[in-house]
Amino acid sequence: MxxxxxxxxxxxxxxxxxxxxxxxxxxxxxxxxxxxxxxYLKHDHTLTDLRGxxxxxxxLHPFGTDHLGRDVMTRLLLGGGQTLGYSLLALGAALLxxxxxxxxxxxxxxxxxxxxxxxxxxxxxxPDTIVAIVLSGLLGAGIGNLVLAxxxxxxxxxxxxxxxxxxxxSQKDYIRIARTNGLSDGRIxxxxxxxxxxxxxxVLASLDLGKIILLISSLSYIGLGAQPPTxxxxxxxNDSRPYFQSRPELMIYPGLxxxxxxxxxxxxxxxxxxxxxxxxxxxx
Amino acid sequence: xILSIEELSISSRDRTIxxxxxxxxxxxxxxxxxxxxxxxxxLLSQAIGRLLPPNLHASGRVMFEGSNLLERKPxxxxxxxxxxxxxxxxxxxxxxxxxxxxxxxxxxxxxVHGEKSSAIRKKRAEEALESVGLGAELLRRYPFQLSGGQLxxxxxxxxxxxxxxLLIADEATTALDSVSGHRVLELLARKxxxxxxxxLFITHDWRHVRRYASRLAVMKEGQIVESGxxxxxxxxxxxxxxxxxxxxxxxxxxxxxxxxxxxxxE
Numbered sequence: 178m179x180x181x182x183x184x185x186x187x188x189x190x191x192x193x194x195x196x197x198x199x200x201x202x203x204x205x206x207x208x209x210x211x212x213x214x215x216x217y218l219k220h221d222h223t224l225t226d227l228r229g230x231x232x233x234x235x236x237l238h239p240f241g242t243d244h245l246g247r248d249v250m251t252r253l254l255l256g257g258g259q260t261l262g263y264s265l266l267a268l269g270a271a272l273l274x275x276x277x278x279x280x281x282x283x284x285x286x287x288x289x290x291x292x293x294x295x296x297x298x299x300x301x302x303x304p305d306t307i308v309a310i311v312l313s314g315l316l317g318a319g320i321g322n323l324v325l326a327x328x329x330x331x332x333x334x335x336x337x338x339x340x341x342x343x344x345x346x347s348q349k350d351y352i353r354i355a356r357t358n359g360l361s362d363g364r365i366x367x368x369x370x371x372x373x374x375x376x377x378x379x380v381l382a383s384l385d386l387g388k389i390i391l392l393i394s395s396l397s398y399i400g401l402g403a404q405p406p407t408x409x410x411x412x413x414x415n416d417s418r419p420y421f422q423s424r425p426e427l428m429i430y431p432g433l434x435x436x437x438x439x440x441x442x443x444x445x446x447x448x449x450x451x452x453x454x455x456x457x458x459x460x461x
Numbered sequence: 462x463i464l465s466i467e468e469l470s471i472s473s474r475d476r477t478i479x480x481x482x483x484x485x486x487x488x489x490x491x492x493x494x495x496x497x498x499x500x501x502x503x504l505l506s507q508a509i510g511r512l513l514p515p516n517l518h519a520s521g522r523v524m525f526e527g528s529n530l531l532e533r534k535p536x537x538x539x540x541x542x543x544x545x546x547x548x549x550x551x552x553x554x555x556x557x558x559x560x561x562x563x564x565x566x567x568x569x570x571x572x573v574h575g576e577k578s579s580a581i582r583k584k585r586a587e588e589a590l591e592s593v594g595l596g597a598e599l600l601r602r603y604p605f606q607l608s609g610g611q612l613x614x615x616x617x618x619x620x621x622x623x624x625x626x627l628l629i630a631d632e633a634t635t636a637l638d639s640v641s642g643h644r645v646l647e648l649l650a651r652k653x654x655x656x657x658x659x660x661l662f663i664t665h666d667w668r669h670v671r672r673y674a675s676r677l678a679v680m681k682e683g684q685i686v687e688s689g690x691x692x693x694x695x696x697x698x699x700x701x702x703x704x705x706x707x708x709x710x711x712x713x714x715x716x717x718x719x720x721x722x723x724x725x726x727e
Contacts, residue, residue, distance in 0.1 A: 286515060287515050287516075349555055350550065350552045350554075350555035350556060351555050351556060351557055351558045351559070352558075353512075353550075354548070354550065354556050354557075354616070355558070356512060356542070357510060357512060357542055357543065357547070357548040357550075358542060358543035358547075358570045358573075358619065358620075359539045359540065359541070359542040359543035359544060359570070359573055359574060360539070360543075360569070360570075360573055361539055361573070364569075364573065368558075368561075368569070369558045369561070372560050373559075373560065
């Protein structure tokens with residue numbers, strides 16, 4: 178008699194593990210490439226050479242040169258560092274404001290919560306591109322103001338996420354017992370609530386990273402973000418626009434770079450979401 | 462008189478839940494507070510440590526060792542809680558923060574109450590666990606690695622560690638089977654004999670009242686209807702409600718310690 182082998186239920190975990198591995202490899206590749214560009218590249222990314230402009234691929238310039246004769250590969254690699262760096266900066270600042278804000282609102286409840294959440298709602302009323310455009314108009318275009326605009330728009334979602342998690346968590350007995358044992362509110366928030374929400378926040382942050390990269394690139398594309406000669410993918414797209422007919426690859430390279438990095442960030446976010454098993458609170 | 466509650470009222474915005482309650486706990490005594498669920502027992506106990514939910518307001522006086530707790534600053538209250546006034550709750554499963562080790566809790570509670578030396582903190586944590594019959598190796602474990610009984614005893618150990626003057630047990634044995642319940646109470650009675658702390662024991666289990674309490678108070682709908690020595694109340698209940706409660710309590714043996722006849726006999 179033959180026994181039928183039971184199907185091994187690994188399909189789900191397998192899918193996740195390949196996502197994670199690809200994501201990780203890709204992240205390492207991007208980081209490595211940026212570091213390599215930063216430390217070792219032989220071309221100066223701002224060095225213009227008008228006689229050698231719009232060249233095709235060659236041994237000296239593997240991705241060719243742009244409309245000012247600058248090496249495209251150098252600029253692509255350095256641009257990755259720029260885009261990712263500023264995205265992470267904006268994300269970090271948003272977390273730094275949003276987490277304490279949500280913690281206090283969710284833990285204190287009552288009028289503190291009401292006040293904090295009305296403030297958050299006021300910020301939520303503005304769409305991100307509008308804020309970025311208005312800020313650039315007021316303070317001048319530049320990557321610093323762009324990061325500021327993104328922080329202003331993004332911190333609210335973290336505050337709301339943290340608040341809702343803390344609202345339910347701070348009703349649990351271990352928080353009550355910590356209070357009855359004489360722990361201060363600050364200590365309870367830091368040591369007993371913060372580690373709990375870290376997973377949720379990490380998931381939302383990684384899902385947000387892709388959106389922020391897109392936002393920085395698209396606003397740089399319309400000239401509100403990185404200013405020339407800073408290499409930035411969105412700005413590079415814009416620079417190459419007039420030459421699209423003759424040299425389409427000048428737009429394709431940075432475009433592909435943006436697509437792949439955003440994809441990577443989303444994959445990472447999906448993986449983390451399944452890993453931490455947070456479905457309800459975090460919506461991509 | 463270690464704790465004396467004088468005309469304490471607890472009210473929400475639209476109604477009074479506890480109405481002008483006065484209650485005294487003497488030093489070193491085992492005071493039981495009995496009453497149906499919803500009678501305001503738990504709120505009364507939370508008001509002592511100023512742990513009421515923010516939408517409830519307490520007025521009156523809660524005198525603890527001569528000073529009114531309702532007038533103390535929040536910082537002073539924090540110093541009292543866990544150190545001079547400790548609580549034991551019904552739910553021990555969630556008593557510890559899930560991602561922190563048991564030892565971390567013992568350590569933290571001592572740290573916030575001013576113990577600076579980590580060697581002393583560790584030693585005292587081990588002693589506290591041993592005093593409830595648990596081994597010191599539990600300090601390195603996480604809450605989910607402990608059994609229910611271990612968790613219960615460990616959480617009692619945290620409450621007793623700093624030798625409180627007043628221990629408030631809010632339905633501490635309600636969730637337990639009767640053997641475990643008695644074990645917990647034996648432990649509390651033993652610790653009381655050792656340290657001389659007063660215990661305010663909130664329950665609706667008459668077996669525990671009969672066996673351990675020295676005095677008791679009966680609460681109904683936010684008011685204390687009767688209080689006094691255990692035998693006085695069990696044998697000669699003055700109030701109709703107390704009589705009903707005693708008669709409703711299940712009893713197995715017919716000759717009771719208090720001399721009371723079982724309901725329905727004769």
